Amino acid sequence: MPISEFVKDQPVDTNPLSLKIQTVLPQLKSLQNNQETSMKYLQKSYRDHERTMIEQLRQLIYSMFVNNDNKHKQAELNLKINSILVDFEKSTLKEMRNELISQKDSLSKSIHTCTILQNDLTHFHDFIQQIEGNKELCFTAVMKCEPIILQAFTVLGKLDKVFTVKGKYEHNVKIPSDPSECLIRAITVLPDGKILVADFNNKNVKLLDQQYHVVTHCDMTAQPLDICHITHSEVAVAVVDNRNAHEVQFITVNQSQLVKSRRLQLEHRCRAIAHQHGDMFICTGTALIKYTLSGRLVSNIYEDRSGVRTVCRCAVSPSGDMMYITNWDHHKLLTLARDGTVLATYTDPHLQRPRGLHVTPAGQVLVCGWWSSTIQQVDWEGKSKLATIATRERNGVVFPESFCYSSSTSHIIVGQWDNNILVFTVE
Structure with missing residues (x-):
């Protein structure tokens, strides 16, 4: 049941709305923290993968030089190394770099959204405390706050829309x-x-x-x-x-x-x-x-x-x-x-x-x-x-x-x- 329908038939009491805000706020904060952690982890994961790939490449090229005892095949060796470098450029490292940029952008937008929602809901929560006892203002606050809470649940992925x-x-x-x-x-x-x-x-x-x-x-x-x-x-x-x-x-x-x-x-x-x-x-x-x-x-x-x-x-x-x-x-x-x-x-x-x-x-x-x-x-x-x-x-x-x-x-x-x-x- 929407909060507005619940409040209509209740005595002047802001607890239902306050309770929802108090429930959603820590979840939004937790999501924001998780996303900030994920962003740092993505960067570290990319750097670790980059180091691993470069070390594998270094060992491969080194082994080719060690095993190349015929100086007349230097041109052939150069071609092989160039081929390895081309494959390296096409490797998952490039894909991960592009994905890192994409996910960082997505996470930044989500973090920004969480911040705005937290600020708006905190503002409403403070306002509700001030107007407690005024049924008309309370109902108006509920009507304005409901879409923000709905957006918050959407961001959190907790809407429970049922499939048919x-x-x-x-x-x-x-x-x-x-x-x-x-x-x-x-x-x-x-x-x-x-x-x-x-x-x-x-x-x-x-x-x-x-x-x-x-x-x-x-x-x-x-x-x-x-x-x-x-x-x-x-x-x-x-x-x-x-x-x-x-x-x-x-x-x-x-x-x-x-x-x-x-x-x-x-x-x-x-x-x-x-x-x-x-x-x-x-x-x-x-x-x-x-x-x-x-x-x-x-x-x-x-x-x-x-x-x-x-x-x-x-x-x-x-x-x-x-x-x-x-x-x-x-x-x-x-x-x-x-x-x-x-x-x-x-x-x-x-x-x-x-x-x-x-x-x-x-x-x-x-x-x-x-x-x-x-x-x-x-x-x-x-x-x-x-x-x-x-x-x-x-x-x-x-x-x-x-x-x-x-x-x-x-x-x-x-x-x-x-x-x-x-x-x-x-x-």
């Missing part, structure tokens, strides 16, 4: 070279609307256009378990092979091509992956661990050894102040603070074996039950169900493995153990 399915389509993503039926374990949508799907059974990543046609694909050396976008044109893929080797493979989307680049070898399982502002979050199955993009371990955020798949998938809220993880073994969705503190636990009889998890840019939290074949929307606090988006009986969802929301098309894209992906139009 308006249509359903199926699109075949199997390609002639696929030896097996598709198993789409992960989906991500790039900022420009391009879609990437990770096909576990066929060991490849496929690039789709906005009409869901397969444009190209990239064969992987191991089976992809999860995928997330890092920059506007780079994604990270969590992979595993039969030898139980675990790594993160980075892929660049170059126009309509997928180009594999660097790899990060890990000492533990890598079942799922998420990224935000230079932080890379990896689910091991029983733990959630934060890394830098260069592969440096930052911290062990959360751990639960009561099963083997207690930390199955992860997602981050738009404001970065909360994380969500699915617990496959115990049929739960957990909401965590940035330090790993459990803020909420959600269970539902119709959410059995939760696997897929996604948070939209507006903060809507979506989770799917694999065994129960349902997709649900949960409130941003992770405490209660807002809606059942899709079911087996109503929408034909069968053992959903993954899904993702596209803001550009208002589509929820669902991957299953099937050659067809499901696409739901929502509003």
Whole structure:
């Protein structure tokens, strides 16, 4: 209920509005602090990656000189070095530099917005204290303050707008070279609307256009378990092979091509992956661990050894102040603070074996039950169900493995153990 409707029928009492302002203000301050920290971290992450790349380049060129015992091949050596330098210029370093500039601009604007909202809400809060007892002025203040509070919740990604399915389509993503039926374990949508799907059974990543046609694909050396976008044109893929080797493979989307680049070898399982502002979050199955993009371990955020798949998938809220993880073994969705503190636990009889998890840019939290074949929307606090988006009986969802929301098309894209992906139009 809007504050204005609540206040109309109340005695002269400004507590409802004051309470909302007092709730929102610290959240805005926390978001601003997180964004300022993220900006500093982005700069450090870029510098660390730059140093690593330059050191690798230095060692490569040095080894070429050491191994070049034929002075007559100096011209050939020079050509090779020039080729390496050209590749270096095209490397992820350039992409990260462009992304750093883009994200710094976005973060600066967001920090500025937070500052303005905090100033406006503080002003209203002080004004309300002065007019307490004047019902007319109080109601006017409420009417003027409501849009600002709404904007604040929008910035925080805590509006809880409920999705409604308006249509359903199926699109075949199997390609002639696929030896097996598709198993789409992960989906991500790039900022420009391009879609990437990770096909576990066929060991490849496929690039789709906005009409869901397969444009190209990239064969992987191991089976992809999860995928997330890092920059506007780079994604990270969590992979595993039969030898139980675990790594993160980075892929660049170059126009309509997928180009594999660097790899990060890990000492533990890598079942799922998420990224935000230079932080890379990896689910091991029983733990959630934060890394830098260069592969440096930052911290062990959360751990639960009561099963083997207690930390199955992860997602981050738009404001970065909360994380969500699915617990496959115990049929739960957990909401965590940035330090790993459990803020909420959600269970539902119709959410059995939760696997897929996604948070939209507006903060809507979506989770799917694999065994129960349902997709649900949960409130941003992770405490209660807002809606059942899709079911087996109503929408034909069968053992959903993954899904993702596209803001550009208002589509929820669902991957299953099937050659067809499901696409739901929502509003």
